[in-house]
Amino acid sequence: MTLYEIKHEIAHLASAELQTPDPEGTLWFFKELLGMYETHRSGASVYLRGYEDPYLWSLKVTEGPVAKMVHAGMRVSSPEALERRAAVLAESGLPGGWMDGEFGYGHTYWFHTPDGHEMRLHWEVEHYHAHPTMQSKILTRPSKKPLQGIPVKRIDHLNLLAADVTPVKETFEQHLGMQTRERLVDGPVEHGAWLSSNLLAHELAIMRDGHGARGRMHHIAFFYGVQQHNFDAAEMFRDYNVMIEAGPDRHGLTQGAFLYVFEPGGHRVELFGDPGILEREPDFDTKTWTMEDIDTVTAIGGAGLPRETYFTYGTPPV
């Protein structure tokens, strides 16, 4: 199978598990402010979903000593795609293997990126079916929009930090068929890569870790779909003492509408107001940005991104 043929093997980002030293604060943030539904509890973990997430959960919050992303899950396009990707990854020499037993997800292949992030590939999933009182009249919406906070629809994307961007990017390109839609370079050094396997401008980004650390997360993003909701959310975060790092504004890179905050457990969370560019072209050329355009890369408006935190802070802390 050629690289060209594998480009649709990954369907979409499905889930992530965040470890938090402040589970009460983290759950308050995602449930009370972002209106996520709790669907399950087990041991030190609570499982949440946005009102348009299709499966049993998109976010697993687990109590633990430090803030960190434990793993992220992507759904493949078919059972055969899972077999093929597992075989390729097994040959690659990256740590990995089969696992079972995660709530809501079936037989799964896990692997580590060259930087040490744990990723999981699923075909078998359990779809969420709402109780009749919680069903929406809108058939493509798995549950009513809740009346709590400023509710997010679903998980949107993940931004990982890496000591070296390029090999992580190449893992997703070569073994999983994801395409790099946009890049940020500083001379010969790749500072960031934004990858997708569908119309979204990105579901996965890899940015250079300012501390040179390995395996960290920059942020996880949830989707509003309406830019105004980023403004509503900023007002909410301000009044409820959630620290806003940057935004609301719109990135030049991806054209996505952003708002960055820190949840009480310490993770940077992005609210994605609208998806920005939807790339439909099958032969889309990767766009490469350079540091001289960093202002447009980060924000179309005047917001900019605070360099003292944005390019260095990640979880776990170094």
Place this chain on the structure above:
Amino acid sequence: MTLYEIKHEIAHLASAELQTPDPEGTLWFFKELLGMYETHRSGASVYLRGYEDPYLWSLKVTEGPVAKMVHAGMRVSSPEALERRAAVLAESGLPGGWMDGEFGYGHTYWFHTPDGHEMRLHWEVEHYHAHPTMQSKILTRPSKKPLQGIPVKRIDHLNLLAADVTPVKETFEQHLGMQTRERLVDGPVEHGAWLSSNLLAHELAIMRDGHGARGRMHHIAFFYGVQQHNFDAAEMFRDYNVMIEAGPDRHGLTQGAFLYVFEPGGHRVELFGDPGILEREPDFDTKTWTMEDIDTVTAIGGAGLPRETYFTYGTPPV
């Protein structure tokens, strides 16, 4: 190749040609009000593109005796996909064949739907490259957003009328691998089908022709990506004497934000404020709506759709 495997063969809707008895009015509508760029003129035809359309044109306006859609073009995912689709269509018995010579598009396979609409499949396209003064700082935007009217970004989708919906739908499903995401049925009769081959809720819809006529178009849609722009556009259309049929509001079916107007040549044009649901699931189940939910199907707000025109008017007139 199984049906399953062909689901990514069609990349996206690329273009349409509209014949108009009032070319001056039609061009005023698309250029002055919707801010489309003219890229070429030849004979009775003028070629236009929105500021994020990637190719030389997405709309060809051709003078002619009546308003009608002459053809629509879809881009396939690879040269091999074009060969495969052409072979399958040729075997199907539907009228079709190879053609060349359309401005901006290369070797093309054309065919007729069972209802008589002319569709074209392209791999070879000419990308639009803006003059330096018209380049945007945003690298994923092929040209600056113009300062004229309320500019649309790009072509969004096409809604065809058919005397019988089902065979047209099945042509796109079985020969082209498109998926029916949502349907509207009245007992055993299929009143509408909304199809896509990517994350968009639909790029092609087929609705039952209230007059039982064949080969007509219901509407063509252009994309804003921002719901507020539908409101801005409504204000503009009101003041510039463009007849508004319905909206701004949001459909329950597709969740897309709509505004319907009639351009001076007689075609119904939809402005698509935001894309609504983006379907990421590889095993998405088709949602079937029934007539008892027609209010939610058509509009989440109270707008409704004017039944005296919406379910009967199409082009060409009967």
Place this chain on the structure above:
Amino acid sequence: MTLYEIKHEIAHLASAELQTPDPEGTLWFFKELLGMYETHRSGASVYLRGYEDPYLWSLKVTEGPVAKMVHAGMRVSSPEALERRAAVLAESGLPGGWMDGEFGYGHTYWFHTPDGHEMRLHWEVEHYHAHPTMQSKILTRPSKKPLQGIPVKRIDHLNLLAADVTPVKETFEQHLGMQTRERLVDGPVEHGAWLSSNLLAHELAIMRDGHGARGRMHHIAFFYGVQQHNFDAAEMFRDYNVMIEAGPDRHGLTQGAFLYVFEPGGHRVELFGDPGILEREPDFDTKTWTMEDIDTVTAIGGAGLPRETYFTYGTPPV
């Protein structure tokens, strides 16, 4: 004191009391869906305020046999203005007099319009002071925006039905100094008048009662200030089985963004997305609309207003 000099005697609309046969449903609507705070209960009444209403309550919900507006309260500009307006009204022959004892409002002059609506004029009011945990960081906001439903900021305006519009309008003009900003006429008959004493396009409207009944209410409006919230609200109302009459759309008259629904008790409630035109000119000429422009009067988009209900339904039912 001349008419000219009295134009600032009325400061703004402050409150209204609605009687409802379904207090549970009505309170669910205003508290759970519109996020109003309950500030007091007494007997058959519950007192509510939006998060930017400055006083103890703007809406009093009282259980009773039929849906009807019991009274509405306007705040005057000074203690002297209250004395002057009371004197003028007492001389006018309209039923009226002084009263005390309403929760949150002090010495009050009440009167009846020529059509029989009870209006009250207040100077003395009790301002709302939030508990420290409910104080907003925004100093002009008397309390945090709640995390419940799609919260309204404050009461916006009141639309009364009258068997004869003109004498009611003239009462507010001549005795209270309010200005008629816009009118709708059908030949010699005044079908509606929109009045204000500040920059808002209207705080009080009087429309012709399609049934010729007296003393009824057409609707009460609450303010979002953000047009998008009308869309969010429509989605909420649709999913929570609140009947939407019309909108979201924008009126040509007042330019206000509207959404009309019926609360479970039977009252028509308008959500006012943004205020529309703010009239700053001291010598603003009343604008008079005629029936031939009724489409623009009611909606800039295509929504229109459903004539079978909009021009006949009011509370109490006839």
Place this chain on the structure above:
Amino acid sequence: MTLYEIKHEIAHLASAELQTPDPEGTLWFFKELLGMYETHRSGASVYLRGYEDPYLWSLKVTEGPVAKMVHAGMRVSSPEALERRAAVLAESGLPGGWMDGEFGYGHTYWFHTPDGHEMRLHWEVEHYHAHPTMQSKILTRPSKKPLQGIPVKRIDHLNLLAADVTPVKETFEQHLGMQTRERLVDGPVEHGAWLSSNLLAHELAIMRDGHGARGRMHHIAFFYGVQQHNFDAAEMFRDYNVMIEAGPDRHGLTQGAFLYVFEPGGHRVELFGDPGILEREPDFDTKTWTMEDIDTVTAIGGAGLPRETYFTYGTPPV
């Protein structure tokens, strides 16, 4: 006449004259990007209005050696109010006097603030009457919204710099009856005052000049009324090389939605997306912010304001 009684003597801010060393650039900015209509030219001056400005012009652009505000005009509430304000100002000892002959405005009283800004008071104005082809269907809109750029509706407010804020503020309070709605203080020093004589949170602000200079302008603001248009404008400014200083975001002080840019002549211009809080209370208490809340004062989101320019740059340059 007591202070209390004079509070409605000033109706609203009507106009400003900006001198520019780059008239071509300044006119391109206001006409091509902000869609203002040119209504007159005379000598070195060009007169512009937004599509909802009621008079012949709200902005006069005059060629001259440096960027500076030449004067600003406010409209009074009546002819008598003009006589009264002129008498009070004449007694105050501030430089001032009567003048005639400004295009579109009649007999006028001018005066200087204690810091040296020239202000003018008008009663007589010439209303703009659109040619029939440019009339809007919306009767409260004096002309159609243009199809050019992202058009502003009207002038919104003016922000002046002063070596000493307090005496300038007191001039507008005591002689003109304007109310200080919000203040920013640093210990005993007043850093800013925001004044209004109507429901708008401010039509005039005075901020401390970081250079201690006298008579300078911080910015002039034009009104969109729709927050989304600030985003649209940011995108436009970015692509057309207009320097964005800060925003789009929302101030905590006034709650107004802001975007700050520098027009080619050097003036800071604010686009006001929506008016923020509308103050209806007749006995509204001035809100006083302190430096510890400066983040909320300037921006509800994370934008902040760039201290290196925002608190020092003004026109004319020092």
